[in-house]
Amino acid sequence: MLFQLTTLPRIQARAFSRSSQVGGCLARCKVQVRELHEDYLSLKRTNYVSDTGTPFAKPNFISFDAFDTLYTPKKTMPEQYYDIATKEFGLNVSLEQIEERFPTVSSHLNKEFPNYGKYSPEMRSSNDWWSELVTRLFQLPHYKDNKDTEALCKRLISHFTTEHAYAVYDDVVPALEKCKKKAIPMIICSNASHHIYKALENLGLLAYFPEENVFISYDVDCAKPDRRFFSTVINKYVSDKSIKTDPEKLGDYLSNCWHIGDHLSKDYVCSIKSGWNGVLLDRENRYGLFSSTTQDHDADMKPIMCGMEQEQTKAGTSDGVRVLGDNRVVARSLVDAVDMF
Numbered sequence: 001m002l003f004q005l006t007t008l009p010r011i012q013a014r015a016f017s018r019s020s021q022v023g024g025c026l027a028r029c030k031v032q033v034r035e036l037h038e039d040y041l042s043l044k045r046t047n048y049v050s051d052t053g054t055p056f057a058k059p060n061f062i063s064f065d066a067f068d069t070l071y072t073p074k075k076t077m078p079e080q081y082y083d084i085a086t087k088e089f090g091l092n093v094s095l096e097q098i099e100e101r102f103p104t105v106s107s108h109l110n111k112e113f114p115n116y117g118k119y120s121p122e123m124r125s126s127n128d129w130w131s132e133l134v135t136r137l138f139q140l141p142h143y144k145d146n147k148d149t150e151a152l153c154k155r156l157i158s159h160f161t162t163e164h165a166y167a168v169y170d171d172v173v174p175a176l177e178k179c180k181k182k183a184i185p186m187i188i189c190s191n192a193s194h195h196i197y198k199a200l201e202n203l204g205l206l207a208y209f210p211e212e213n214v215f216i217s218y219d220v221d222c223a224k225p226d227r228r229f230f231s232t233v234i235n236k237y238v239s240d241k242s243i244k245t246d247p248e249k250l251g252d253y254l255s256n257c258w259h260i261g262d263h264l265s266k267d268y269v270c271s272i273k274s275g276w277n278g279v280l281l282d283r284e285n286r287y288g289l290f291s292s293t294t295q296d297h298d299a300d301m302k303p304i305m306c307g308m309e310q311e312q313t314k315a316g317t318s319d320g321v322r323v324l325g326d327n328r329v330v331a332r333s334l335v336d337a338v339d340m341f
Helices: 077-088 095-112 126-138 147-159 172-181 195-202 227-237 241-245 247-254 264-273 297-305 310-314 334-338
Strands: 013-016 031-034 061-064 071-073 166-168 186-190 214-216 257-261 277-281 321-325 328-331
Touching (some): 095 126, 126 147, 172 186, 172 334, 186 195, 186 227, 214 227, 227 247, 227 264, 241 247, 257 264, 264 277, 277 334, 328 334
Parallel strands (some): 061 186, 061 257, 186 214, 257 277, 277 328
Antiparallel strands (some): 013 031, 071 166, 321 328
């Protein structure tokens, strides 16, 4: 793979003092927070040279989002709810009704019982949150009072921890194997409840991520894009207290931490603003930084070079990666992203 860069702009950071509420270890420590400009997906200020090798040093760790980054639903969530409810439980409801109700019900539940009801006295666990969602979605008698509703809730909760609900992207295992071979530590940062552990296990991914390296919003007590999520991860993951209490050491450490995810604000922008480096995973070219939907090498090389000479273009960069700065990358696949290191 041929791609090398030099003199790339790093998003400017400003230091400020704040008392962190995360575990006390980062309290009263000046942290570097990146100010993102409006052109955080712009190619205008990039500068490339032709060379071989990898553009980035081995990371302290690579963090992965889970949903729609490592795995994705085999059918849409409403479709899967519909299939089980109608075919297995005989409910008289249309797919259109479920599709219409789903975002409203989940939004209201998030407001009424934040963080999967973790601190709501009427909810014993996140199972109750999901059961409440199912009950309201299908407008059924309450699951605590009706055995049929309870059975449907349990069936759906179980289903969405299995390989029947989700498919692992084709590029995931090859990318994780590359990280393993390069001895790059890997963690997961996901907005999720505890059901993610069973899902990772059933999808064959937990072998790459020990449970202590899986950080979820339910445990962290906040969700991406809240920057406290990433601060808490560092506080929990990094054992060296001198890094967490020294602003200079912390800044140096964070500058070699990478987060990869599919969501522009929750993964890419938020990780960069938190002092990490961000990789936006854009498999479908939604943001138009790649010239075609297929990863054609000659076609994709021209836009990224931004007017540089054709001789440099031919030897310039990977056809599946856009390096927008030394802390900003857009990749077409996880393998392309990992190959940067």
